Amino acid sequence: MRTLPSILHLDMDAFFASVEQAAKPSLRGKPVIVGGLGNRGVVSTCSYEARVFGVRSAMATAVARRLCPNAAYLWPRFVAYRDLSEQVMALVREVSPLVEQLSVDEAYVDLTAGQFAPALDGVAPAEGAELVRAIAEDLRADIERRTGLTASVGAASSKLMAKIASEQAKPNGLVLVTPGQERAVLGPMAVRALPGVGPATEQALRRAGLVTVAEVAEQSEGELVRLLGRAHGTGVALMARGLDDRPVVPDRDTKSVSVEDTYEVDLMERDQVLFELDRLAVRCVRRLKAAGRSGRTVVIKIRRFDFSTLTRSETLAGPTDDGRVIAATARRLADQVSLAGGIRLLGVGVSQLAEYTQEDLFAQAAAELAEDEEEAGGEQEGSAPTASSRQPVRAQVWLPGQDVVHEELGAGWVQGSGVGRVTVRFETPDSPPGRVRTFKVDDPALAPADPLPLRPPVEQQ
Structure with missing residues (x-):
C-alpha cells in the first residue's frame, strides 16, 4: 500500500444540473431536474436545491414532480455536457498523465506521475499529505475558474478510499484520508x-x-x-479493511456498459425475472447516460440454479440509450431461454457504444411525446378532434432546456411547449435573467441552436 494519499477521485457536483444553472441565469439558486420528461422518464441529475425536497438520481420523474412541482424540468443537453467535460479533463491531465476517466464528470488521478511526482518522491508522510492537499485544492480552483463549476475531490492511498472520500467531500469540498486511517x-x-x-x-x-x-x-x-x-x-x-491495490488505468476505452445482480433466493417465476430485467435496464441506462454514450447491442446474462451461465444478445438498427427499448429487448432475449429450475444471477448490458448525439436526444423526445399523446387519446388538452388533428403531422419538437435562436431576439432556451406554442426565455450565460416570449411552434424566425460557451463568473486577469 502507498505511504502517501497520492490517488485523487474527482467528481463534479451535480454536473448536468450545474451546467444548466451556469448556462441559464434565471435558474441559479433554484431547483433544477435533468432527465427524461415523459410518462416513463427518470431523473438523471438534480441540483442540490432539488435534493432538499427528496429528489434524487434514478427516481421516476413523475415522483420527482410530486415532491418538487416548482422545479425546472429539463431535457439533457449532452453536447454541452461533453464540451464542459473535455475542458475539465484537460485540466486534470495537466496535473498527471495517469487519469482514468470513469464518465463525463468523474475521474481518478494518480499523482505519482507528472509534474508533481518529483516533489512527492521520498517526501515525509506529513509533508507529502499537505502537498497532495494543495495540489487538489489548486485543481478544484482551476476548474471553477475556467468553467464556473465546482468539483469535490477525495485523496487517499487507494481508489477505494479516494472514492469514499470524495463522497464525504460533497458538495464542493476536499477530504483527505491519510494512510493508516482507512479502517x-x-x-x-x-x-x-x-x-x-x-x-x-x-x-x-x-x-x-x-x-x-x-x-x-x-x-x-x-x-x-x-x-x-x-x-x-x-x-x-x-x-x-481498506485494502485496494487497483492501479489507475489511463485512457480506458470502454467497450460496454453493464450491470448485474446475484439473488439471495433463486428467481423461480418468469414475471420475477422480467421485473428484474426491467430494473437492471434502468440502472444500465443510467450508466450509459453518465458516460455520454448510447449503444447498439443489448446483452443479457443469466446464471441458472446449477451455476451454468449463458448470454444472449440482439443488435439494434441504431444506437440507443432509451430504457424502454433496452428493457423490451432484454425481455425478448429472455424469452429465448428456459428459466426452469431457478435463476441465481441476471445482468443487462449494452455494447457497440457510440458517442451520444443531439439527434439521438431529439429522436427520443419525439418518440416519448408521440407515445404520451397516444396514451392520452391522440388529442392535446383543449383541442377539438378534427380530421386534420388526427394526421401524423409533426412540427418542430421543442424540448425544455433546448438552445434556440430568434432572428430578432437572439439566443435563448425553451421553457416549455404544448398546444401549438413554445415558450422561450431569452438569456445567455453572462446576461441577467431574461424575458420570456411565446411563439407558434412553427414560427420561421425561431430555430434550434448550438450551446453557448460558459463564461466563469469572475474572469482572472
Whole structure:
C-alpha cells in the first residue's frame, strides 16, 4: 500500500444540473431536474436545491414532480455536457498523465506521475499529505475558474478510499484520508458503502448480524467466503479493511456498459425475472447516460440454479440509450431461454457504444411525446378532434432546456411547449435573467441552436 494519499477521485457536483444553472441565469439558486420528461422518464441529475425536497438520481420523474412541482424540468443537453467535460479533463491531465476517466464528470488521478511526482518522491508522510492537499485544492480552483463549476475531490492511498472520500467531500469540498486511517473512516459506515455490496449481499451480511463495515472487517476471510462465496467474500474482506491495490488505468476505452445482480433466493417465476430485467435496464441506462454514450447491442446474462451461465444478445438498427427499448429487448432475449429450475444471477448490458448525439436526444423526445399523446387519446388538452388533428403531422419538437435562436431576439432556451406554442426565455450565460416570449411552434424566425460557451463568473486577469 502507498505511504502517501497520492490517488485523487474527482467528481463534479451535480454536473448536468450545474451546467444548466451556469448556462441559464434565471435558474441559479433554484431547483433544477435533468432527465427524461415523459410518462416513463427518470431523473438523471438534480441540483442540490432539488435534493432538499427528496429528489434524487434514478427516481421516476413523475415522483420527482410530486415532491418538487416548482422545479425546472429539463431535457439533457449532452453536447454541452461533453464540451464542459473535455475542458475539465484537460485540466486534470495537466496535473498527471495517469487519469482514468470513469464518465463525463468523474475521474481518478494518480499523482505519482507528472509534474508533481518529483516533489512527492521520498517526501515525509506529513509533508507529502499537505502537498497532495494543495495540489487538489489548486485543481478544484482551476476548474471553477475556467468553467464556473465546482468539483469535490477525495485523496487517499487507494481508489477505494479516494472514492469514499470524495463522497464525504460533497458538495464542493476536499477530504483527505491519510494512510493508516482507512479502517477508522470505513468502520462506522453501513456495509452498502463498499463497492459491489448490493441488496442481496447486504441481506446476507445482515442475517449474520453484520451491519457496519467495522463488523465485517472483524470477520475472518474464511467466514466471509462461507457467507458470500469465494470471489465475492475475498473481495469484501479486503475492502472492509481498506485494502485496494487497483492501479489507475489511463485512457480506458470502454467497450460496454453493464450491470448485474446475484439473488439471495433463486428467481423461480418468469414475471420475477422480467421485473428484474426491467430494473437492471434502468440502472444500465443510467450508466450509459453518465458516460455520454448510447449503444447498439443489448446483452443479457443469466446464471441458472446449477451455476451454468449463458448470454444472449440482439443488435439494434441504431444506437440507443432509451430504457424502454433496452428493457423490451432484454425481455425478448429472455424469452429465448428456459428459466426452469431457478435463476441465481441476471445482468443487462449494452455494447457497440457510440458517442451520444443531439439527434439521438431529439429522436427520443419525439418518440416519448408521440407515445404520451397516444396514451392520452391522440388529442392535446383543449383541442377539438378534427380530421386534420388526427394526421401524423409533426412540427418542430421543442424540448425544455433546448438552445434556440430568434432572428430578432437572439439566443435563448425553451421553457416549455404544448398546444401549438413554445415558450422561450431569452438569456445567455453572462446576461441577467431574461424575458420570456411565446411563439407558434412553427414560427420561421425561431430555430434550434448550438450551446453557448460558459463564461466563469469572475474572469482572472
